[in-house]
Amino acid sequence: xxxxxxxxxxxxxxxxxxxxxxxxxxxxxxxxxxxxxxxxxxxxxxxxxxxxxxxxxxxxxxxxxxxxxxxxxxxxxxxxxxxxxxxxxxxxxxxxxxxxxxxxxxxxxxxxxxxxxxxxxxxxxxxxxxxxxxxxxxxxxxxxxxxxxxxxxxxxxxxxxxxxxxxxxxxxxxxxxxxxxxxxxxxxxxxxxxxxxxxxxxxxxxxxxxxxxxxxxxxxxxxxxxxxxxxxxxxxxxxxxxxxxxxxxxxxxxxxxxxxxxxxxxxxxxxxxxxxxxxxxxxxxxxxxxxxxxxxxxxxxxxxxxxxxxxxxxxxxxxxxxxxxxxxxxxxxxxxxxxxxxxxxxxxxxxxxxxxxxxxxxxxxxxxxxxxxxxxxxxxxxxxxxxxxxxxxxxxxxxxxxxxxxxxxxxxxxxxxxxxxxxxxxxxxxxxxxxxxxxxxxxxxxxxxxxxxxxx
Numbered sequence: 001x002x003x004x005x006x007x008x009x010x011x012x013x014x015x016x017x018x019x020x021x022x023x024x025x026x027x028x029x030x031x032x033x034x035x036x037x038x039x040x041x042x043x044x045x046x047x048x049x050x051x052x053x054x055x056x057x058x059x060x061x062x063x064x065x066x067x068x069x070x071x072x073x074x075x076x077x078x079x080x081x082x083x084x085x086x087x088x089x090x091x092x093x094x095x096x097x098x099x100x101x102x103x104x105x106x107x108x109x110x111x112x113x114x115x116x117x118x119x120x121x122x123x124x125x126x127x128x129x130x131x132x133x134x135x136x137x138x139x140x141x142x143x144x145x146x147x148x149x150x151x152x153x154x155x156x157x158x159x160x161x162x163x164x165x166x167x168x169x170x171x172x173x174x175x176x177x178x179x180x181x182x183x184x185x186x187x188x189x190x191x192x193x194x195x196x197x198x199x200x201x202x203x204x205x206x207x208x209x210x211x212x213x214x215x216x217x218x219x220x221x222x223x224x225x226x227x228x229x230x231x232x233x234x235x236x237x238x239x240x241x242x243x244x245x246x247x248x249x250x251x252x253x254x255x256x257x258x259x260x261x262x263x264x265x266x267x268x269x270x271x272x273x274x275x276x277x278x279x280x281x282x283x284x285x286x287x288x289x290x291x292x293x294x295x296x297x298x299x300x301x302x303x304x305x306x307x308x309x310x311x312x313x314x315x316x317x318x319x320x321x322x323x324x325x326x327x328x329x330x331x332x333x334x335x336x337x338x339x340x341x342x343x344x345x346x347x348x349x350x351x352x353x354x355x356x357x358x359x360x361x362x363x364x365x366x367x368x369x370x371x372x373x374x375x376x377x378x379x380x381x382x383x384x385x386x387x388x389x390x391x392x393x394x395x396x397x398x399x400x401x402x403x404x405x406x407x408x409x410x411x412x413x414x415x416x417x418x419x420x421x422x423x424x425x426x427x428x429x430x431x432x433x434x435x436x437x438x439x440x441x442x443x444x445x446x447x448x449x450x451x452x453x454x455x456x
Contacts, residue, residue, distance in 0.1 A: 039069065061083040064076040098113030098130055102134050102137075114127045129148060162195075166199075175205075183199065216233045245363040245406070250363055251321070258323050271433065280307070284354075289309070293354045297359070301316065304316070324336050341370060355384045383451075389407060415429075425450045426449050427448040
């Protein structure tokens with residue numbers, strides 16, 4: 001090689017090294033911004049790298065995760081898929097792709113991704129734990145148990161694997177073992193909020209309310225500002241009970257529940273939408289796309305298909321952003337909004353012909369404000385249909401009670417009195433079984449009321 005060729009080669013090496021150092025610097029800046037929650041800054045840094053090298057696998061990988069965090073999961077999946085195709089098989093990449101699939105509701109695709117991760121590295125403990133959780137979601141509890149036991153054998157201190165193992169054991173009816181798995185998860189990671197939640201609910205299910213209360217108290221000590229822990233301590237002890245569940249409690253509870261909400265309720269024989277649908281069919285059988293309708297506490301939109309045929313315009317409101325995202329995916333609603341119900345109703349005076357609320361007012365104790373707001377949001381002749389849980393053994397003058405499971409039950413006379421005093425005409429009240437819990441039916445009320453006064 002002559003001197004000129006050597007100089008050219010040296011220059012090329014220096015240039016490559018400079019590019020590598022620049023990419024490393026940009027990646028470090030991007031990761032720091034990403035970890036600090038500065039997602040726009042992080043995305044800009046990832047983009048700078050990808051403008052220079054569209055197939056840079058690390059930038060594709062982490063930008064894909066960021067896009068998912070921003071709610072752009074399809075784009076995130078596309079970026080991780082490109083990252084996978086641009087480098088040798090990588091167990092961590094497949095694991096993260098599985099996580100995005102699972103959090104996007106594509107659980108079968110998640111299982112495939114986790115299995116690919118384990119094909120690269122059979123001892124990838126996170127992938128084993130995640131695979132177990134995904135298999136359990138698909139109903140394959142025994143397969144989940146095997147994956148989770150392997151994860152714990154490889155890493156006995158893996159708190160999430162113990163928590164997922166507890167879920168698999170609970171599904172298989174091995175409740176004593178599940179309780180111990182949840183306790184182990186908390187011991188290993190005292191800040192693991194979901195383990196406290198699952199453990200306390202399981203203790204209630206097996207008839208150990210005092211132990212459940214102690215778990216809630218430990219959770220509150222660990223995380224004094226946690227809205228679920230605060231609410232459930234009040235529910236378990238009966239002290240300092242709020243007149244309704246806090247916004248933070250409802251949002252946190254249902255955000256965590258959004259991915260499995262429909263599946264879980266189906267397993268509980270959840271009937272509130274069906275019951276409301278039966279009233280709608282009877283009362284509005286001649287109506288076609290004529291009404292302005294509000295689904296108050298719409299959740300994932302289970303009532304949407306029942307309301308759409310009679311709705312000229314249909315809105316949904318819920319405190320949980322993730323539940324609203326699920327409802328949006330149904331494509332039934334004209335408008336969806338994350339908001340507190342009473343405030344939303346108060347801001348929409350005389351705008352609806354029908355308001356339905358399936359198992360939402362069970363998170364209210366006092367009903368006066370929300371019922372008054374609903375009255376104001378209805379036009380003359382408008383109808384309100386809603387469910388409540390039944391308070392069967394009220395103490396003297398007790399209108400409602402916050403129960404150990406965190407929901408309120410109401411005395412039937414109280415609910416009807418509130419409706420009448422607000423100005424509603426009560427059209428019907430029926431006793432119904434809303435769902436099954438702990439092997440027993442949850443007794444409730446289905447109420448139908450009409451605003452007969454003039455709209456002013």
